Amino acid sequence: MPSKSAPLSLKIAVGGGLLFLYFPFTVILLYAFTTEDSAFTFPPPGLTLKWFSVALQRQDLWQALTLSLQVATVATGLALIMGTLAAIAVYRTPFFGREAISFLLLLPIALPGIVTGIALRSAINLTGIPFSFWTVVVGHATFCIVVVYNNVVARLRRTAKSQIEASMDLGADPLQTFRYIVLPNLATALLAGGMLAFALSFDEVIVTTFTAGQQSTLPIWILSQLTRPRQRPVTNVAAVFVIVITFLPILLAHRLSQDREST
Secondary structure (H helix, E strand, O other): OOOOOOOHHHHHHHHHHHHHHHHHHHHHHHHOOEOOOOOOOOOOOOEOOHHHHHHHOOHHHHHHHHHHHHHHHHHHHHHHHHHHHHHHHHHHOOOOOHHHHHHHHHHHHHOOHHHHHHHHHHHHHHHOOOOOHHHHHHHHHHHHHHHHHHHHHHHHHOOOHHHHHHHHHOOOOHHHHHHHHHHHHHHHHHHHHHHHHHHHHHOOOHHHHHHOOOOOOHHHHHHHHOOOHHHHHHHHHHHHHHHHHHHHHHHHHHHHHHHHHHO
């Protein structure tokens, strides 16, 4: 039986919502190619690729991009390890206060970024640790763990406990059971969680502002460049880099989740 078409009003509402969400991205993409170097004029006076070559020659942009990639990679690695261990401990072992711990693990991503940033900066100041690359990594890992934890817990809930019990009955030790039974079942969840964590870390601004010293990640670099109107097209090019680098992991994570659900 053919499905009924959605009402016209619903289609218009969905189209309006998508336009509201993605129109700013279209503007950024359009004005990354404009020949005008000082202000926005519509329509653009012309289109050119010269700003991409100008951006690629900016050493400060390359340094910021490299730092963002390094921070996101290390923070994602920490999140994968700590989020997976926390998920296995919380899900597999019943103990008093388990729900409270689960709530605390999810809380960082629910709190406003400025609250997390202030809390991290206060804690770092109290310990006397100098602000550096590692303080930025720790700040990003606090909310990246949440993404990995959520994905792993959701996958564990769909994993049959009988597989683990059968492995133990056949003589496998806990490490072998984790390697041959648990880890293969968690593989796509870890990959999807890692990609989402990488994307979140790469474009993070607020927490980075409170935890960075003299370092400037790419989002912070873009924010600082907004005060220089004549370099606006270069800033738009950098924003295009951020959009592409964050869009691809999110798209792949979505596809992996969809494939797993279908299976």
